[in-house]
Amino acid sequence: xxxxxxxxxxxxxxxxNGVSVSFDGFKALNSLSLYIAxxxxxxxxxxxxAGKTTMMDVITGKTKxxxxxxxxxxxxxxxxxxxAAVANLGVGRKFQKPSVIESLTVFENLEMSLKGGRSVWAAxxxxxxxEKKAKIDEILTMIDMTGRAHDMAGSLSHGQKQWLEIGMLLxxxxxxxxxxxxxxxxxxxxxxxTAELFKMLAKKHSLMVVEHDMDFIEAxxxxxxxxxxxxVLAEGSLAAVKANQKVIETYLGR
Amino acid sequence: MNDSxxxxxxxxxxMNDQAGRRLLGVLLAISILVPLSNLLMPEGSILHVSTFxxxxxxxxxxxxxLAVAVDLIWGYCGILSLGHGAFFALGGYxxxxxxxxxxxxxxxxxxxxxxxxxxxxxxTELPWYWYGxxxxxxxxxxxxxxxxxxxxxxxxxxxxxxxxxxxxSIITQALTYALLLAFFRNDMGFGxxxxxxxxxxxxxxxLQADTTRAALFFSSGLALxxxxxxxxxxxxxxxxxxxxxxxxxxxxxxxxxxxxxHYKLFVFxxxxxxxxxxxxxxxxxxxxxxxxxxxxINSIEIIIWVAVGGRGTLFGAVIGAILVNYAKTxxxxxxxxxxxxxxxxxxxxxxxxxxKGVVGLWAQIKGKMGGPxxxxxxxxxxxxx
Numbered sequence: 001x002x003x004x005x006x007x008x009x010x011x012x013x014x015x016x017n018g019v020s021v022s023f024d025g026f027k028a029l030n031s032l033s034l035y036i037a038x039x040x041x042x043x044x045x046x047x048x049x050a051g052k053t054t055m056m057d058v059i060t061g062k063t064k065x066x067x068x069x070x071x072x073x074x075x076x077x078x079x080x081x082x083x084a085a086v087a088n089l090g091v092g093r094k095f096q097k098p099s100v101i102e103s104l105t106v107f108e109n110l111e112m113s114l115k116g117g118r119s120v121w122a123a124x125x126x127x128x129x130x131e132k133k134a135k136i137d138e139i140l141t142m143i144d145m146t147g148r149a150h151d152m153a154g155s156l157s158h159g160q161k162q163w164l165e166i167g168m169l170l171x172x173x174x175x176x177x178x179x180x181x182x183x184x185x186x187x188x189x190x191x192x193x194t195a196e197l198f199k200m201l202a203k204k205h206s207l208m209v210v211e212h213d214m215d216f217i218e219a220x221x222x223x224x225x226x227x228x229x230x231x232v233l234a235e236g237s238l239a240a241v242k243a244n245q246k247v248i249e250t251y252l253g254r
Numbered sequence: 255m256n257d258s259x260x261x262x263x264x265x266x267x268x269m270n271d272q273a274g275r276r277l278l279g280v281l282l283a284i285s286i287l288v289p290l291s292n293l294l295m296p297e298g299s300i301l302h303v304s305t306f307x308x309x310x311x312x313x314x315x316x317x318x319x320l321a322v323a324v325d326l327i328w329g330y331c332g333i334l335s336l337g338h339g340a341f342f343a344l345g346g347y348x349x350x351x352x353x354x355x356x357x358x359x360x361x362x363x364x365x366x367x368x369x370x371x372x373x374x375x376x377x378t379e380l381p382w383y384w385y386g387x388x389x390x391x392x393x394x395x396x397x398x399x400x401x402x403x404x405x406x407x408x409x410x411x412x413x414x415x416x417x418x419x420x421x422x423s424i425i426t427q428a429l430t431y432a433l434l435l436a437f438f439r440n441d442m443g444f445g446x447x448x449x450x451x452x453x454x455x456x457x458x459x460x461l462q463a464d465t466t467r468a469a470l471f472f473s474s475g476l477a478l479x480x481x482x483x484x485x486x487x488x489x490x491x492x493x494x495x496x497x498x499x500x501x502x503x504x505x506x507x508x509x510x511x512x513x514x515x516h517y518k519l520f521v522f523x524x525x526x527x528x529x530x531x532x533x534x535x536x537x538x539x540x541x542x543x544x545x546x547x548x549x550x551i552n553s554i555e556i557i558i559w560v561a562v563g564g565r566g567t568l569f570g571a572v573i574g575a576i577l578v579n580y581a582k583t584x585x586x587x588x589x590x591x592x593x594x595x596x597x598x599x600x601x602x603x604x605x606x607x608x609x610k611g612v613v614g615l616w617a618q619i620k621g622k623m624g625g626p627x628x629x630x631x632x633x634x635x636x637x638x639x
Binding site for chain 2: 060062082083084087088092093095099100101102103104108111112113117118119120123124125126168172
């Protein structure tokens with residue numbers, strides 16, 4: 001697979017062009033093209049099986065695409081790297097099911113997520129410096145969990161685990177965050193708080209948020225991409241997308 | 255767990271580990287008192303520990319080190335190795351080869367170069383892989399290197415291919431079985447099914463002498479304490495938390511940017527080396543090493559020791575190994591035919607009713623008696639199944 005030159009001019013943090021993946025003949029992604037600008041927040045919606053999770057798998061190196069180009073920051077070909085390498089390049093991923101390390105404390109989860117020191121040797125000799133501690137405290141404040149720093153992550157509520165996982169993403173200091181259904185299982189209040197947090201994050205990071213919850217997407221107030229059968233069905237503001245006849249037929253209408 | 259942020263590596267090792275401190279205290283006392291009582295107390299005195307008992311206890315200490323090695327990978331990283339007996343046996347063979355060379359011309363055939371079994375096979379010269387084993391230091395290097403290199407090669411292949419769970423367990427079992435068959439062959443040059451035995455002395459000291467036995471016992475205790483501290487150092491570092499992350503959610507660890515295969519490989523090799531040391535200390539005390547040590551059953555028994563003691567605690571592994579082996583010694587003496595049923599039953603019961611082993615049960619009892627506050631020092635949820 002050769003790297004094709006970008007065919008659009010503007011800078012992007014994530015550039016997918018003509019990406020296809022099939023599993024046993026089923027085309028999970030079908031020539032998907034999508035561009036995310038630096039500092040942009042993008043919401044992705046689409047029916048089940050539209051390829052949202054596969055798209056994240058392809059970006060993060062879990063699945064290799066059959067064809068197509070995936071560039072990070074206009075020049076790094078992500079298809080050449082595996083999960084750990086992609087993460088260290090600056091792409092953070094949050095899963096649909098909250099996956100925090102339940103038998104470690106909130107603090108330890110965050111400590112482990114902090115950027116740098118990924119080698120075995122570094123981990124063995126790791127010391128918690130004041131600087132790292134300050135960073136963890138900052139994240140704890142941001143995700144509103146200062147009081148629970150030394151509780152086991154397993155004892156958190158579902159919504160709190162989602163928040164902790166978001167906090168762990170922040171610890172990695174990624175430039176691009178891929179977030180899969182963050183509002184799932186959250187109360188309405190938590191959902192709105194999450195939307196606020198994302199809007200704040202979008203100032204410094206680029207975000208791609210997959211979500212089903214329309215209220216949440218409305219609160220994010222950003223450009224929306226509708227995926228269907230592995231490719232982009234429509235793109236634009238939420239209002240424009242909602243008014244799109246094709247979208248109504250395949251997704252919203254049902 | 256606020257304390258874990260204070261102090262250097264040494265305080266982290268000792269001060270935050272109440273159970274470990276007790277364990278080390280007991281081990282230190284045993285390692286010193288048992289040999290002393292064996293050597294100094296007159297026979298017949300109730301304070302005298304017979305050489306037989308001391309050797310038996312020495313065996314238990316070696317098994318306990320082996321259990322710590324298994325707990326390090328299984329309890330903390332979720333790697334269920336059903337072939338760890340192989341690394342134990344390899345360490346044992348390395349020591350056995352040294353002991354064979356020490357026999358010199360005192361063998362039945364009085365050949366100064368070749369061990370008896372080679373003369374018996376009409377071999378005329380020492381195979382190349384026996385070179386160097388007349389040197390103690392070389393044999394000791396091999397005690398670490400043989401299991402370490404095998405674990406490295408095997409682990410690199412398995413972990414890079416992302417073989418996990420039951421599949422990994424099966425291939426570790428296959429590994430030890432393959433070695434069992436290989437070592438049974440006479441032309442492998444390791445004594446075939448008789449293995450290596452009839453050892454005379456170690457570093458010039460008679461292996462039958464009480465003083466030598468006492469020194470071996472002390473060394474076993476020391477090795478167990480060192481093994482515990484090394485393992486404890488690993489699991490209390492950030493590396494240990496990455497291992498737990500891999501155990502609980504391997505993909506999360508990957509997406510956080512950790513190279514899971516490197517971490518698994520590191521801890522697998524360390525564990526194999528610890529197992530090798532255990533084997534090397536075991537062989538001079540029991541006086542023989544044969545391919546039977548590679549038997550898959552042995553490896554499964556180690557898992558039972560760790561499960562019974564309580565996985566993911568390290569000291570639980572020590573307790574489990576000693577308890578189960580004591581029971582084994584007792585029952586194989588009193589009701590030999592029942593032992594395997596008891597062992598199987600023990601494993602089923604532990605899995606069903608004591609997921610955290612004896613150590614977990616103890617914490618539970620303590621928690622009930624002393625109210626909720628008293629369980630605070632217990633190893634958080636490290637022992638989670």
